[in-house]
Amino acid sequence: MSIIQWGWDGYFEAVWSDSDRESTMPARVVAQHRGCWRVAGDFGERMAEAAGKLRLAAEEGADWPTVGDWAAVELDTANSPALIREVLPRRSAFVRKTPGKKIAEQVLAANVDTVLLVSALDGDFNPRRVERYLAQCWESGAKPVVVLNKADTCRDAREKAAEMEKVALGAEVCVVSAKTGQGLRELEPLLRPGKTLAMLGSSGVGKSTLANRLLGDARQEVREVRESDSRGRHTTTARQLFVLPGGALLMDTPGLRELQLWDAEEGMAQAFADIDELAEQCRFSDCRHEGEPGCAVRAALDAGVLDPARLENRRKLQREQEFLRRKMDPEARAEYNQRVKQLMRGVREMYRHKKRD
Ligand SMILES: Nc1nc2c(ncn2[C@@H]2O[C@H](COP(=O)(O)OP(=O)(O)OP(=O)(O)O)[C@@H](O)[C@H]2O)c(=O)[nH]1
Ligand SMILES: [Mg+2]
Numbered sequence: 001m002s003i004i005q006w007g008w009d010g011y012f013e014a015v016w017s018d019s020d021r022e023s024t025m026p027a028r029v030v031a032q033h034r035g036c037w038r039v040a041g042d043f044g045e046r047m048a049e050a051a052g053k054l055r056l057a058a059e060e061g062a063d064w065p066t067v068g069d070w071a072a073v074e075l076d077t078a079n080s081p082a083l084i085r086e087v088l089p090r091r092s093a094f095v096r097k098t099p100g101k102k103i104a105e106q107v108l109a110a111n112v113d114t115v116l117l118v119s120a121l122d123g124d125f126n127p128r129r130v131e132r133y134l135a136q137c138w139e140s141g142a143k144p145v146v147v148l149n150k151a152d153t154c155r156d157a158r159e160k161a162a163e164m165e166k167v168a169l170g171a172e173v174c175v176v177s178a179k180t181g182q183g184l185r186e187l188e189p190l191l192r193p194g195k196t197l198a199m200l201g202s203s204g205v206g207k208s209t210l211a212n213r214l215l216g217d218a219r220q221e222v223r224e225v226r227e228s229d230s231r232g233r234h235t236t237t238a239r240q241l242f243v244l245p246g247g248a249l250l251m252d253t254p255g256l257r258e259l260q261l262w263d264a265e266e267g268m269a270q271a272f273a274d275i276d277e278l279a280e281q282c283r284f285s286d287c288r289h290e291g292e293p294g295c296a297v298r299a300a301l302d303a304g305v306l307d308p309a310r311l312e313n314r315r316k317l318q319r320e321q322e323f324l325r326r327k328m329d330p331e332a333r334a335e336y337n338q339r340v341k342q343l344m345r346g347v348r349e350m351y352r353h354k355k356r357d
């Protein structure tokens with residue numbers, strides 16, 4: 001397979017040719033294991049290690065290579081592992097706060113075009129969780145699609161989809177069954193050659209079953225969920241990128257126990273745009289929607305247009321964000337934001353420039 005088939009395009013070509021990367025080749029990180037990676041390029045596929053300099057930088061807080069990344073790799077002899085010298089700037093990145101007390105981000109998937117937020121139409125169904133995922137997804141730069149799986153087990157799938165559509169503003173909601181194949185045609189427009197999709201969701205929702213179905217081959221292990229609460233058993237343990245028969249690239253990921261938001265200011269604004277729009281119509285610009293006169297949010301709640309659980313969830317996520325920002329080193333945060341902005345501006349300009357040429 002060529003790098004083009006792995007999703008290399010004009011954007012990455014522009015990034016690549018902007019600096020001197022002599023003696024390295026572009027390769028995509030297609031799998032991640034403990035301390036090593038699998039990369040794919042025009043040379044084929046190889047295991048890979050991080051070069052010393054990259055490792056040092058990562059130990060000081062820079063990002064480790066992650067699945068979906070494009071990297072500059074060096075190939076020595078025919079059989080030795082490739083050396084990852086550099087990770088190219090990401091076009092999109094789905095991140096979360098590292099689980100536990102540590103204040104750090106973790107990149108779950110890089111350079112993804114579409115994130116399939118998979119949940120199941122059994123005991124797993126939870127619009128509040130999807131709202132959380134959507135905020136982080138809008139922030140990532142990838143397009144979210146909500147996939148409601150296990151339609152074959154559910155008699156009110158249509159009603160549940162309608163309920164989800166009300167909270168998944170701007171995102172498509174698909175009802176599917178990975179088991180029977182129902183509804184999978186809705187995903188077809190997303191499965192274009194060279195486009196990258198990543199499935200994210202809790203354990204047991206059927207991500208690997210869906211991967212197998214789309215691959216037309218039982219490549220991923222799947223295991224039944226606990227009957228009492230529909231919970232999965234964390235069957236998939238590594239992230240991996242697969243090539244679908246039609247040429248699209250699909251990432252299967254281990255089920256997430258939790259998704260603590262990382263800094264997702266814009267993503268939050270996008271995910272809850274309806275509430276912000278209402279708030280603009282409140283009489284007081286600093287309305288807290290707690291009984292003030294002329295409150296449009298309160299009016300929407302009373303009219304049954306806005307679900308109080310959605311408003312409460314947004315407040316909860318906002319508190320989480322404020323807590324995180326207080327804990328984040330302010331200097332580091334400012335520096336990070338600046339770096340991202342500059343990077344994005346630089347890349348955009350370069351891309352425009354290259355296109356003109
Ligand atoms: N009835 C029904 N069962 C399904 C469907 N999709 C998946 N399952 C079942 O759900 C269970 C969990 O599926 P997996 O594919 O292992 O789930 P996963 O999301 O990959 O889970 P992790 O790897 O643990 O994150 C298995 O028993 C599957 O057979 C579906 O559409 N309908
Ligand atoms: Mg799995």
Ligand SMILES: [Zn+2]
Pocket residue numbers: 279282283287288289290292294295296297298
């Ligand atoms: Zn108000």
